[in-house]
Amino acid sequence: MGARRDDPLRESLPLSIVRRAAAGLLRLVFRVRVTGLEHLPASGPVLIAGNHTGFLDGPVVFVLLPRPSAFLVKSELYDTPFRRVLEFARQIPVRRGTPDRTALRRALDVLRAGGVLGVFPEGTRGEGRLESVQHGIGYLALRAGCPVVPVVCVGTAEALPKGRRLPRWRAPVTVAFGPAFEVNVDGDPRARRTIGEAAEQIRVRLRDHLDAVGGDVAA
Numbered sequence: 001m002g003a004r005r006d007d008p009l010r011e012s013l014p015l016s017i018v019r020r021a022a023a024g025l026l027r028l029v030f031r032v033r034v035t036g037l038e039h040l041p042a043s044g045p046v047l048i049a050g051n052h053t054g055f056l057d058g059p060v061v062f063v064l065l066p067r068p069s070a071f072l073v074k075s076e077l078y079d080t081p082f083r084r085v086l087e088f089a090r091q092i093p094v095r096r097g098t099p100d101r102t103a104l105r106r107a108l109d110v111l112r113a114g115g116v117l118g119v120f121p122e123g124t125r126g127e128g129r130l131e132s133v134q135h136g137i138g139y140l141a142l143r144a145g146c147p148v149v150p151v152v153c154v155g156t157a158e159a160l161p162k163g164r165r166l167p168r169w170r171a172p173v174t175v176a177f178g179p180a181f182e183v184n185v186d187g188d189p190r191a192r193r194t195i196g197e198a199a200e201q202i203r204v205r206l207r208d209h210l211d212a213v214g215g216d217v218a219a
Contacts (some may be wrong), residue, residue, distance in 0.1 A: 009113025012070040015089065018140075020065045027166040030159055031170050034064055035043035036151075036177030042067075045146035046112040046180070049137060049206050051121040051130060054157035056173070059149055062089065064175055070110050071118035072103060094136075098181040104136060111144035121202065135192075138199030142189040147180040148202055151162060 005074055010179060011019070026032055035074065048069070050061060075093040086093070092110075110117045119140070122131035143150055152175075159171035183201045187194035201214035 008110040008113045009115075011090070013067075018088075019063055022059075026060060026063060026173075029055045029167055029169065030155075030173045031062075032064075034176075035174070036179075037066060039114070039177045039179050040066065040116075041150055041180060043114065045114050045144055046116045047111065047137070047141055047144065047146055048116060048118040049147045049148055049202050050118065050120050050150055050151040051153060051206065051210055052122045053078060053153065054160060056152045056156040056160050056167075057120060058118070060153060060156060060173065060175060061162040062091075065116065065118075067116050069116035069118055070107075072120075074102075088122060090212065094124065099136070104139065108143055111140065111146055119167070121199065123204075124130060130203055133199050133203040133206075135195050135199045137202055138169070138183070138195040140196050141183045142195060145182070145184055149174060149180045149204070150178040150202075150205075152176045152178070152210045152215060154211045174213070176209070176213045178205075178212070179198070181205055193219055 024080055036199050047068075048061065048065075048071075062069060071091050072094045073091045075095045077083070077086060078093050092103055092106050094100045095139045095178060107117050117140070121137040122130060123176060139174075154174040154176070155172045158168065160167045183198040185194055185197045185201065187197075189195070189198075
């Protein structure tokens with residue numbers, strides 16, 4: 001029996017083939033280095049939290065993850081030619097600037113079923129220095145009670161600079177996963193203050209991992 005389209009633990013054969021082919025293409029076009037995959041639990045719910053400096057961040061992490069995953073992506077991309085690709089890859093559109101209950105519910109469904117959910121909590125591309133993050137990731141971590149694995153992408157902004165249509169051939173790209181951790185805060189997990197504290201814990205741990213990787217991620 002094939003995988004259900006909404007099953008976060010399994011992906012369809014066509015999607016699996018496309019992901020593997022895309023991973024091979026990435027390694028052909030760029031000099032890809034992946035570290036820390038041993039930190040990713042082999043089973044059970046996992047929340048992936050990443051820095052965001054370039055357009056390639058999400059696709060690169062999604063393709064290189066050894067487990068099926070779903071990522072929260074800005075809903076504006078669903079009004080572009082990427083819509084069919086995102087739907088095929090089972091990604092979750094999220095409206096920025098306002099709490100998107102539908103997106104949060106779908107994200108929690110992935111985690112509650114034991115799947116992998118990816119979030120770039122800065123909310124938009126920037127210098128990737130993690131000065132602030134959206135509180136939605138704190139809400140997800142508290143409600144799911146699952147491990148958080150930080151991931152840092154270095155070189156993606158330079159590999160495909162903003163406004164450039166073609167990538168830079170053989171540009172170095174590093175994807176570094178860090179040790180898993182769980183948020184530890186007191187208080188009502190639905191309260192804004194508690195959610196904010198959880199988001200701040202994730203921001204600090206992700207920033208510390210970025211510093212440990214030592215990548216210059218300035219755009």
